[in-house]
Amino acid sequence: MISDKMKNLVANSSTIRAMFEEGKRLAAIHGEENVFDFSLGNPNVVPPDSVKEAILEIVNEENPNVLHGYMNNSGYEDVRNTIATFLNEKHQLDLNANNIVMTCGAAGGLNIILKTILNPEDEVIVFAPFFGEYRNYVSNFDGKIVVVPPDTTTFQPNMEALKAALTSRTKAVIINSPNNPTGVIYSDSTLKQLASILEEAQGTFGTSIYLISDEPYREIAYDNATVPYALHYYNNTFIGYSYSKSLSLPGERIGYIVVPNEMADFDDVMSALNVANRILGFVNAPSLFQKVIGKCIESEVDVCIYERNRDLLYNHLTSIGFECIKPEGAFYLFPKTLIEDDKAFCETAKQFNLLLVPGSAFGCPGYTRLAYCISYEQIERSLPAFTKLAEYYKNN
Amino acid sequence: MISDKMKNLVANSSTIRAMFEEGKRLAAIHGEENVFDFSLGNPNVVPPDSVKEAILEIVNEENPNVLHGYMNNSGYEDVRNTIATFLNEKHQLDLNANNIVMTCGAAGGLNIILKTILNPEDEVIVFAPFFGEYRNYVSNFDGKIVVVPPDTTTFQPNMEALKAALTSRTKAVIINSPNNPTGVIYSDSTLKQLASILEEAQGTFGTSIYLISDEPYREIAYDNATVPYALHYYNNTFIGYSYSKSLSLPGERIGYIVVPNEMADFDDVMSALNVANRILGFVNAPSLFQKVIGKCIESEVDVCIYERNRDLLYNHLTSIGFECIKPEGAFYLFPKTLIEDDKAFCETAKQFNLLLVPGSAFGCPGYTRLAYCISYEQIERSLPAFTKLAEYYKNN
Structure with missing residues (x-):
């Protein structure tokens, strides 16, 4: 049964x-x-091609016990450093290895974030249209999903509806840009408004409300469009990233989470993400592909x-x-x-x-x-x- | 927070x-x-060495979109077939690809099994001494762990204490042999008694009680000792296997679950394991290493x-x-x-x-x-x- x-x-x-x-x-x-x-x-x-080249090089050069062995639950420190440095240059940030947790893709990342923050009955807001799996991820930890109805003219999040949806039980808001299923990029103006509404709600309710930015499509952008980086707008932001699309590696289950130093309870959150990675059974992101990412950080x-x-x-x-x-x-x-x-x-x-x-x-x-x-x-x-x-x- | x-x-x-x-x-x-x-x-x-050889061969020969792409949540069918055939020969079984789910190691496997079967407050019995993570895995799905005290003379499970621990809420019993932390192999006689007690309890309570055999150390056995295969003793058995120890690949997160046709509600259980693999964020076991296992099935x-x-x-x-x-x-x-x-x-x-x-x-x-x-x-x-x-x- x-x-x-x-x-x-x-x-x-x-x-x-x-x-x-x-x-x-x-x-x-x-x-x-x-x-x-x-x-x-x-x-x-x-x-x-750099992916294949990286695999061959790594397998030929590294000590197999280290390469295929356990490491810290958050991943290899050198790889996390490489990612932090890359993000710092690309987005003018000040991250280091301690801000990164390597994950089994974005799906693994979202699950450990929600495991980290949700108490039963906590509310997680999503903007329709949204990736249907969010419903299951939230339900895994007995959270309650709250759907903000769409603005079908622009498919940007509906801000008035967001204000109405926020309560003292709101623990997180998930965004996904470029968006599955619309292909829309959430604009600078959207993120500014979103941040300001969430800041205000945190003040009103005296709570922490986390913004979870699910970004597997970040590099898949057209016509020189820029995809605003959520960390620049709001402190309590988790970035969930995946190489499934940017390097076409969906089967390998490799991605990462970024947590900024400015996040409320930063140390507790990082410890909890590590524990969640371990006890949900991921333990760590697959080790060879962590190393591959370290070598292919500039590839797309x-x-x-x-x-x-x-x-x-x-x-x-x-x-x-x-x-x-x-x-x-x-x-x-x-x-x-x-x-x-x-x-x-x-x-x-x-x-x-x-x-x-x-x-x-x-x-x-x-x-x-x-x-x-x-x-x-x-x-x-x-x-x-x-x-x-x-x-x-x-x-x- | x-x-x-x-x-x-x-x-x-x-x-x-x-x-x-x-x-x-x-x-x-x-x-x-x-x-x-x-x-x-x-x-x-x-x-x-076969692991390195397999990686090089696969990466040089396979279409990268297939090799690193999504497949069915249960894993590549050819790899599952190879494992089934290997187990059939080794243990005189009659398995095929449909009895196997590829998992992110044994830890991933145990989590999707428990997600599949546990309602809140369901009881899961473990035998002391036991791997401490079982406590967390059971808690992930709001189950209640019930610890059977040890028999410190033999470190075989204490059968009288097991009988006393079984209730109408017992949903599963976890065993781990060769055992972490004792190194003891649960004997043929132990498995016979265990199966008979569980059969009787199923009859008494009118419930299904699942035996979960966690076997990451199966191949690490000394002095020509045999490790009895739980599927021969009890129908409602899940085998959770990992290549972390048998091939020294703990960082790669690769293993599998075996579910016999004889298990109660076989079709529902298999579907649920697939869904659980997906929604907990594993999605599938890492794809390259599935293929590596297919080539290294005889290696240790x-x-x-x-x-x-x-x-x-x-x-x-x-x-x-x-x-x-x-x-x-x-x-x-x-x-x-x-x-x-x-x-x-x-x-x-x-x-x-x-x-x-x-x-x-x-x-x-x-x-x-x-x-x-x-x-x-x-x-x-x-x-x-x-x-x-x-x-x-x-x-x-």
Whole structure:
């Protein structure tokens, strides 16, 4: 007998599996090249060559007992120093190894942050549309998620709604920019307002409210857009970073958390993050890939490939009547569905071999998410299917 | 402000850190070669050469997007198949890829098992002396740990005490063999009795009681001892395995769980383990090292090195009056302390530059754990210090 909490989660997870199975079924009938799976955020751009070179060099040179051995739960000090130095130069900060915890990707990072700060029934605010896993991460530690409804004009966080959502139980606010699923970058003005509202709420309630900035898409930004760094706006900020997208290493589970010296109870928080890393069973971020990051700190995947995909898909969709905000980053489009019921829309899309995720999965019904981290050629082949889908709704 | 649960854990973790700092302090005064740190279970035997060869071969041959990409949360199917086939041959089983979930080490594995099965207040039985982290893993999911007192003659689980500890809330029993901290292997007779008691309790209470066999030390066994495989005794068994010790890869966080087809609610349990792997933030076991395991399935570290260490230390300690069961596996000795107060004993040991862990940390006061996964030469140098420690207690 599995636990009560897991029973519901298993039921939900079967929907995702069903989508996956449907893709395989359609591919068997129509051929893989004629099924257009926009449902998965799995990077298709190759990791930079420096990753392979780093692995070979490290494995050939390092003492294997040290390389594959235990280290401090927060990770190798030399790697944390390299990351701190890199961030200092890039964002004009004053960090050192003691401000960094290496994590098993951003997902591992968010879990140890929430384990560190949440008491049961504490509230965590998210802005719709938001990455659906936040719901599960908060629930892992018996927190309560509070969803701020979207501003569908700009897809910037809705500040008036945020003010209404803050209470004495608010422990954290999660932001994600460039955003999954909209591709929107939260602006300088957004972060200023957010910081000012949170500062005021801390004063009003006499509490600490943590801002958790989940940044796996930081390097995936287009048109020379800058992604404001949350540490410059608000002291009680955790940065959660991952190399899953910036180096195309999602399977390796490598990322880090940044905690600024200015955070309330800094020492306790850092100790707790280390303990949480240990007792949740991560123990430490995978050791070889920590060292790889140390060597590849300046590397990035070729973002132009995603940008080309964005342009192709965005231009086509808007030309055939879809309403859609133009993404400045990440690798998702979030168009309005052609009927109100986004789930029905995504069901209908399957008739045209298009696999899309309903906006409801991100707390934003009436929209759909398209992950365009697939090949340019596959997107090209998919365009007529979108045209047929649009025509279908014109005629019905 | 960190959470209430974490406040206590941070306070405890500072004791471990204090030990580590004390080691560094002593090393600065007396020289590293004259400080004898028996406190850490960090393997010192080198990984087999096949690990390095496998990494080089995989990185040179595999498509990097597949190699470092996402896969099913349970891990690569080919690797799970390789493990299943290996276990089938070794233990005469009938497993396939669907019985295996790749995990971030045994610690990750135990956490997803407990997340899968525990409702708040469910009871999990452990046998003293036991690995102290079980307490935290169970607490992560609001379970209640129930400690069965030790049988200090054999250090096999105390069956009469087990019977008394079983209730209608018992959800799981954790065993660990070869055992940390005693080095004892749980015998065929122990597993038979354990299975029969659990079967009876399931009948009495009308519940499912899971046996969780935590086996990171399975391959570290001496004198041709066999380590009975729990799946042969009891259907509702999870095996939690890790390559941290068998291949000396603790930093890489790689292991697996085995779930037999005969387990109650097999399909739900497997789905829940996958969901738990995802939502706790592991997502999947690190991908490159999954592939490494696929290639190194027949490899093991040289266990003779640990055996030689055991003999040297065991023979010396017993010759100078320590009472100690002779370990059949793992890399720990668990002698009785020369005074009742094990914490005071370990404090005194520091005067002789000996860093030992009190048995209290394993739920077994009056004993101390010595991790002999350090160099033979270092153990040789430590022997006079143990002699002086014994003499100190003869004279005081």
